[in-house]
Every structure is written in structure tokens, then in C-alpha cells.
Amino acid sequence: MTRENNGKTDTEPPQGKPYDASPVLAGFGGEVNDTVHKTVDAARIAMKLPVLSRILRIIEEAYPEQKENLRAFFGEIVEILIESRIPQSLGHAEKTADMVIKLDSESINKPALLIAALVHDLDRCKKEWRNKRKQYPNERAHKEAHAQNGATIVRDLMSKYSIDAELSENVATIIEHHELGVDEDSKTLMLADAIAFFQHNLPYYYEQELHGRRGKEHGRTREKIRLTIEKFNAEEYAAQKKILLREINSLTYNRETFPEHKLSDEEWKELDEIFKGEILRTKTP
Numbered sequence: 001m002t003r004e005n006n007g008k009t010d011t012e013p014p015q016g017k018p019y020d021a022s023p024v025l026a027g028f029g030g031e032v033n034d035t036v037h038k039t040v041d042a043a044r045i046a047m048k049l050p051v052l053s054r055i056l057r058i059i060e061e062a063y064p065e066q067k068e069n070l071r072a073f074f075g076e077i078v079e080i081l082i083e084s085r086i087p088q089s090l091g092h093a094e095k096t097a098d099m100v101i102k103l104d105s106e107s108i109n110k111p112a113l114l115i116a117a118l119v120h121d122l123d124r125c126k127k128e129w130r131n132k133r134k135q136y137p138n139e140r141a142h143k144e145a146h147a148q149n150g151a152t153i154v155r156d157l158m159s160k161y162s163i164d165a166e167l168s169e170n171v172a173t174i175i176e177h178h179e180l181g182v183d184e185d186s187k188t189l190m191l192a193d194a195i196a197f198f199q200h201n202l203p204y205y206y207e208q209e210l211h212g213r214r215g216k217e218h219g220r221t222r223e224k225i226r227l228t229i230e231k232f233n234a235e236e237y238a239a240q241k242k243i244l245l246r247e248i249n250s251l252t253y254n255r256e257t258f259p260e261h262k263l264s265d266e267e268w269k270e271l272d273e274i275f276k277g278e279i280l281r282t283k284t285p
Contacts, residue, residue, distance in 0.1 A: 051094045052078065055118065059111045063164055073161040077119055084125035088204045093118045095196035096189070099247075103240050104188045112170035113185045119157075120175050120189060123150040143179040151175040181231075191240050194228045198248050198275075203261045206271045210263075221271070225278040248279060 056074050060067050081090040097117040100107050107113050123129045123146060131149055136142040151172040158168035174185050181187035197205075202221070209220045232241045253272040255261065263271065 049078075049094060051097050052118065055097060055114045058108055058114060062111045063167065066162075066164060069161045069163055073158060073163055076157065076161075077122070080122060080125050085127055085130075086124060086204070088201045089121065089125050091200045092121065092196050095200045096120065096192045099192035099195045099199075100188055103192055103243055104185075107188070110185065112167055113174060113188065115167075115171045116154075116174040116178065116185075116189055117192060119154050119171070120150060120178050120193065122157075123153050129153060147176050147179045187237075188240075190231060191237065191244065194231050195244055195247050197224075197228055198251060202275065203253060203258045203263065203271065206267075206274075207261065207263065210267065221274055222278055225275060226281075229279060251275070 052074065056070065059070055063070065078090070081093055084090070097114060100113060100117040104110070104113070123131070129149065131142065131145045133139070133142050136145060154175055155168060155172045158171065174189055177183065177186035178189040178193060181190040202225070205224060206221045231237075232244050251257075253275060254268045255263065255265075
């Protein structure tokens with residue numbers, strides 16, 4: 001889904017043209033080959049993505065009378081994620097949902113939390129939905145606006161498909177609080193979101209730093225790593241932090257692990273050193 005243009009990453013493919021298939025869509029044979037078109041049957045793809053398929057089955061079992069509504073809702077979610085203005089959207093949603101299940105053994109009994117994990121960043125997928133950082137006085141205000149905006153969008157989408165009102169409101173409430181974590185479910189999503197950033201988003205972030213307008217000298221990648229890992233330093237997250245450290249300590253940033261990226265060997269080495277250095281500096285014993 002990324003395009004190369006004079007050495008820079010274009011994260012907004014032109015509308016109406018085919019998109020490079022995300023790695024999570026690989027292996028679909030004749031149904032999805034090298035490209036994913038806007039006419040794709042998103043609901044069918046959703047059932048072929050392991051995490052989304054599992055979550056959809058769980059929710060259908062909890063709300064059997066809404067099976068068709070839920071499938072239509074999931075279909076639109078997947079379509080939005082595939083066509084997102086940023087290439088990491090679908091993979092990040094999958095990783096976040098997977099980590100929610102790992103962090104909370106009871107999450108399979110929490111349909112609202114599972115849906116929220118998939119759609120928590122939906123507002124970043126379209127230009128007309130996003131809130132720009134420069135509109136807000138500080139990062140906290142920007143994060144809160146992002147969460148509120150995402151909740152509103154998801155409420156509207158679930159209402160569009162006549163999804164159970166109580167389920168819809170529970171999903172929206174979790175999204176509203178996922179940046180700060182004010183209760184058990186929103187804290188779980190906040191932590192899963194942080195781990196998924198390292199597992200999937202960090203190379204995209206680093207590419208943008210290398211080729212973006214702000215430039216490498218601003219140290220945005222180092223700062224983002226520090227801010228993300230600090231979410232786990234509260235004593236109340238001790239159990240989850242063990243899972244976090246197990247997940248991130250096994251990460252190595254290189255072209256074999258992240259084949260969809262175009263970093264040079266030197267850039268991969270530097271990213272890996274930045275990541276490991278900041279993790280060692282920031283994490284508590």
C-alpha cells in the first residue's frame with residue numbers, strides 16, 4: 001500500500017487505483033492476488049484474516065440475531081482499513097486485537113472490547129476524519145480529541161447497521177478512554193495498542209522520520225518509543241508489563257521481519273539500535 005516517490009514514502013495512494021496488497025492479505029491465491037481493489041468483497045476478506053475471523057465468530061455467538069448486521073458492519077470496517085490513507089491501519093488493528101486477547105484472558109467474553117480493539121484508530125483512516133496535531137495546544141489534548149472523534153465515528157457506523165445499542169455504546173466508551181485508560185477494558189486496549197505499535201507501526205514511523213518534512217534530527221522515533229513504553233511503568237500494570245517485555249524483547253527490526261519496508265541495511269541497523277537503546281533506558285526493573 002506504500003508507494004515510492006523520489007525516495008519518499010507516499011502514504012496516500014491515489015483514489016480509484018489498485019493498492020499493493022498488505023502482507024496480512026498474502027496467500028489468498030486467486031481471490032486476492034497482487035492488488036486489493038476498491039471493489040473487494042471486504043466481508044469475505046474479514047473471514048480470511050485469522051484475528052478478525054475469530055472476533056467476528058465470538059460476537060456472532062453473543063448476538064446471533066444480528067449476524068447479518070455484524071457481517072455488514074465488519075465488511076465496512078475492513079474496507080476502511082484496507083483503503084486507509086496510512087498503510088499500517090489494517091495490520092495495526094489486527095495486532096492490537098491479538099494483543100487484547102493475550103493481555104486479558106476474559107476478553108473473549110467481552111465483545112465490546114474486541115470490537116474496540118479493531119476500530120480504535122478508525123478516525124485516522126480518512127483525511128476528512130482526522131484531527132491534526134497543530135489544532136491542539138499539547139499532545140494530551142490531541143490524544144483526547146483523537147479518542148473522542150474515533151468514538152463518534154464508530155457510534156455512527158454501528159448505528160448505520162442497527163447494531164445493538166448497548167453494545168455500540170460500550171464500544172464507543174472504551175474507545176473514548178483508550179489513550180489514558182480509565183477502567184479495566186480501556187487500560188487493556190491502551191496497553192495492547194502500545195505493544196502493537198512496536199510490533200507493526202514503528203518501521204512506518206521511522207520511514208516517515210527519515211523522509212518526512214521534519215527530518216531525522218528531530219528525534220521523533222526516540223521520543224515516540226519513550227512515550228509508548230512509559231505507559232507500562234505504572235505499578236498497576238506489572239502483570240501486563242511482563243507480557244509486554246516478552247513481546248518486545250523478541251523483536252528485531254530488519255528486512256526479514258518487515259519485508260514490506262524499503263529501508264537500507266544501515267537504516268534497519270540504526271532503527272534496531274534506537275529501539276533497543278530506548279527500551280533499556282526507559283523500562284523499569
